[in-house]
Amino acid sequence: MAIQQIYRPVKSDVVSGKLQVRVLLKSAWTGEWTEKPYLQPVVADQCTGPSVSRAEFVWHYGSILHEDATAYVDEVPIAEPYQFVQIQVMNDAGRHALWIGKITEQMLDVHGSDDDGNARGDQRLVAYGLEHLLDRHAIYQAWIESAPGRVDTISHVPDFNVRHKFGLALAGNRSSARETAGCYVFGSGGSVWTNRDIAEYILKYHQPDGIIFELSGQFALLDNLTAVQKLEGLTILQALNKLIDHHRGLGWTLRTSGAGVVNIHVFSIFGEPFSVGGTTFVANQEQASFELDDAIDVQQALVRLNRSSLYDRIIVQGARMKSCFTASVASGILEPAWNTDEEQAYLHPGGADETADDETRRSKDFERVYQTLRISQSWDWLTSEGAPVNPLINPDGTLDETQNAPYWNFAIRLLRQLPLAKAASLIGSQPEYQPPIIAVRDPQSEVGAGYVLIDSPDPARPAGRVVPIDREGAIRVEMNPNHLLGLNHFDTATPEPYSATPPEYDYATIIATLCLETDQHIRIITDRGGSPQASPSTLVIQVDDAELWYMAPRTMDLVRDGCIRWRVESEVLRDDRPKLRLIAALASAWYSQERAALQLSLANLVDWSPPGSYVAGVGTSWQLEQVGTVVTRKRWDFLRQTTTLQTGFWELDVAGFTDVPGMSDLRSVGREFHRHERDIRELQEHVGNLAVRHPAGGSGITTTMPKLYRSVTDELNGEIDVQAVKSDNTLIGPVITLGVLP
DSSP states (O other), X not given: OEEEEOOOOSOOSOOOOOOEEEEEEESSTTSXXXXXXXXXXXXXXXXXXXXXXXXXXXXXXXXXXXXXXXXXXEEOOOSOOOSEEXXXXXXXXXXXXXXXXXXXXXXXXXXEEOTTSOEEEEEEEEEEETHHHHTTOBXXXXXXXXXXXXXXXXXXXXXXXXXOTTTOOEEOOBOSSOOTTSSOOBOSSOBOOOHHHHHHHHHHHSSOTTOOEEEEESGGGGGGOOOOBOOTTOBHHHHHHHHSOGGGXXXXXXXXXXXXXXXXXXXXXXXXXXXXTTEEEOOOSOEEEEEOTTOTTEEEEEEEEEOTTOOSEEEEEEEEEEEEXXXXXXXXXXXXXXXXXXXXXXXXXXXXXXXXXXXXXXXXXXXXXXXXXXXXXXXXXXXXXXXXXXXXXXXXXXXXXXXXXXOOGGGOOBOSSOSOBOOOSXXXXXXXXXXXXXXXXXXXXXXXXXXXXXXXXXXXXXXOEXXXXXXXXXXXXXXXXXXXXXXXXXXXXXXXXXXXXXXXXXXXXXXXXXXXXXXXXXXXXXXXXXXXXXXXXXXXXXXXXXXXXXXXXSEEEEEETTEEEEEOSOEEEEEOHHHHHHHHHHHHHHTTSOEEEEEEEESSOOOOSOTTOEEEEXXXXXXXXXXXXXXXXXXXXXXXXXXXXXXXXXXXXXXXXXXXXXXXXXXXXXOHHHHHHHHHHHHHXXXXXXXXXXXXXXXXXXOOOOSXXXXXXXXXXXXXXXEEEOTTSOEEEEEOEESOOO
């Protein structure tokens, strides 16, 4: 990390306009503001989400000589301090609100009494921004469309949108039309909730009494975001932080004039509009560059440059490719999963008669004989026709169907479902997927080629149950008894085995359509500059639910009237590579430049560049530094008469811009530790400005910590990360500490 200071310019007669400050109070939001003379603001923070704005005030009581008076007056503590509070400023443009919130805490700093016995001291008040009110109301019930034009409530909050198994697309549970309240509710229309729909619904039905919050700014961007949202039990503030997520290129802050509607101002974190894969990302609408040539009140302008976001290679990868193919015993792909000793013990269990022998054969000791077939350890991942089952995925995501990718036969896992949907019985219903298709030659069949499905043959013929065995790449066709599949094996054994049930099918004629996970991920690889380096720094973006379902040529997909239907050509049954290419393009743009953060300190109180606005650059006529980040915090120190403006940046969740679930932390690469680390960081940002209530007699609340730990403090952002380490300095895991910092 490089830090470059922009030094103060030569003294100039031009200064920023100074602000006159006063404090006003009112008990109800709908009431009138009343000035409270001599209530002094000490410091005020105005933040973007997920942080909470905060301000401190002091009221001196006792025998007081005010600065504009000539005689002492007796002041008493404010009796009802828990009111809405406004810090109002006046400049050449008139009066307007600088900071608005609500007082929630007070502390009396008692100084004793004066010579006349009158109490004296300081009444210190703490107020939080209006977003704190949103954190006091939870989402614990839902409004549903029970009939056309009728809305009822239930005490359960369903997930907004649902996603069924096997990586299907979102299924909506939103009403088709807006209700009389002006927003959507839960309904059976099948429409998908966007993040904007959800936010409007929450603000309509769950917001605090007596005050109206509405979306403003670039809130239309929320229409581009759809996902499954689980919000039951969350507060409105927590829900907004999930819906308007800076990891997805958006942010929010509150803006209000002090009366009427409070605006939840949504903004973009990008400085310029751009399009990737047909998706357009708009620019922040409030942008400025700071020129400091004539500003003599600049105390410091620090630009923190961060190259940790630069990568030579970006790999965007989804799940392992699924491949569907047909195997058979005759082709050598499938082989018996029992040995000769097990078969001989099955043939001659040594019972007194055939009934006793058949009973013994039903034991678990013999469940593999004639029933279990596995992928051969020597299989070369070619079909019986010589076509690759695991075609190579090139760095650009294209398939090379002339060769197999490297494979490992040790840990083959057969899936319990094929990527072939069953016929849906209802229009609009979610499809179900077929189990492995197992066909066997029935010597008694006179229809077609004589093949029947092993789990649904002619009602007069024996049927079995197909069970994939996950741990060894095998299938078990369970029949009672096993040797129903032993035709030409059981009945030809010497000496002749005893059994009351003759064999019917020959396991050697089994043909099976199976699906397995290959040993390669669906992935897109991009190199900065277009060419790979010898030892590139690499970022892996894991998109777990991005799938590629491949069907090898000449795959059996149907058995009917004794005949097998083959799909002659290879097919891609599901292809999420376009989404990965979109993510790769966006990631390449985002991670190809260094990020910057600005801390600008002024020896004055100023009200320009509110949180949520975009700072393009800062400098003078002889030096200009690109910033390109959003104002995330402004702090006014009213005692020192200073203003500090901070911009910040976040890791962009480029995977979150597409309808692919499960992705929230780019650096995690699927590792649980990093997911927890991000959650802890967001928790710290959320509670960073909220008070911690201490138990009686205690100085704080802390979790149990290992004896060895290290703490990394980022003073600019007010974040503290405490990580447990072993004696060799390797990480054990993150630890949260809640307490009062000095």
